[in-house]
Amino acid sequence: MWRRSHKPSKLFHRIRRCLALLALFLVASSLFLYRIKGKFSSQFDPPKLKRNKVRTFAQFRSVVEFANGTDLIWQIPESPKGVLFIAHGCNGRAANFWDRSPGCPYCVGFPEERLIVLHALSRRFAVLTVSSSGKCWSFGKEKHVVKWISEWWIEKNKLERLPIVALGASSGGSFVSALAAEMRYSSIVLMIAEGVFETMGIPEGYPPTLFVHMPKDQRRMRLIERNMEALRQKGVLVKEVRCLEFPLSPNFLSDRIPGLNQTMAVKLIQMFSEKGFIDENGYMRKDGPATRWKQALRERGFPLAKYELLNHIQEELNLAYGYHEMTSLQTDDIFDWFESYMN
Template structure:
């Protein structure tokens, strides 16, 4: 899970612009000379802030997830402007698109934002995860995307059944250990292909975790502490002796494990310490879920994903269909 090799990836501090539009949080970041736009729909019970590891002062409640933020790093390194929007409720309202307040909001937000930043003539793509994947599959019926990515979701069947020759090429990124979703992805790909829509799948496999991964995903934790966490997780049966995930832990249990090991952030205030601890808990928990490869947003196939997106860019202009 190394960062992209492009030198530009190190030039972008992940600090989004932010404002309220249509009553919801909108975050974005635009690189120099953007060549495309990526809209991100977060997972259910999530928020757009997880895709950036630093936030404006008024968004301190948002915790960045390194695995999510890596997707934005890749996007910026590939000259993609990124915009992410908060759903109205915890889960995106998807079907039917005509009655979805989220669909109404996102169309208005995208149309105005693209025009304001002079991006309306660039290819527009989308990435939706879990509930956000369902939403993107429906939104693609009324928003002109050059291509979409549906992650850890099989999308909405009725959307694919309604699709026609204008529906965008669709990439599914799924985890085969989620057998139901994988089976549905195979079915939805057939449906799309039968309608002449290019559709592809990428399967994410499990992998072993090593101490350095904890240090990479929880900045500031240090390799010595990461090694202690690794040994403790093997002792507790969270990891096998080879580092394979046996039982992923949720953030509260990660916090208790860190307390037992007397591992905590060194900060200037108790308030900041609590935020940093929460970041460690969330990021370590997410790392375990990605390594287990059952249901988690992942950046492990970013290079393949962005290669595919770039290959599907069309010459269409504007985001909204008539």
């Protein structure tokens, strides 16, 4: 009877040596990649690009540039009919308006900012966003920097024949109100901002001005009413849109925050109700920053605490409370206003 030999063949030894070498190679590669990842994953701040050096978003066709000492992000739709400059509020930056992508890994896409941009693009506005040099906008050199950037960018992209409009929120609204005295805007929108008309005066030919504000902030509302009257006396067309508080719902959060699924949104609203952060009708009892909801998340072990959605949720809580937050809920009013003065 034939019996198979149990002695390993030369071919078997060769295969075993190859597999061992392959395993060592894979382990070494993993350790190297881990070190590289650890070295660069913490570099969240945007790289300083050389002037006119461009990186294009593969998904959204948006463009990141660095010019005249600051970063700007923009996108031009097909057959644009107007140009929109947007100024962020304090602690903001251009990256807040755009979704994260391979071309912009530091973009954060806050819910209200990104929706304003998406709405603008759908209405065929070319959108330009610029980061302030400090925490909030200043009104000296920075005003001339943004004016230069806007005019340079418009000329570079051959958009000179299009009407130009501007929107600013909070500090950005005050900045736009000052910049409008020097730029050829066809109209402007000041969001949760009264402007700086008392300090700068109102020049002849000042553009039509829409105030989008939240009357729960009564002090700012009174200042807006006073400035609206001053603008009218100078012959400037003015209008206001008042934004009121509204109840929170799981659908509102999950529909407006990419990455937040409805199951998690339901759990959030349940926790808010159990903790007394919202009343029986779903209205916020306090403003978002004054509500200790992040601590409650940690206490209950919500996985959200590990993700980058906390600031996105915070923005929507502020919006629901209706005191001082950027809002995209009135974009139809805003862009109808822009389009009314583009001819």
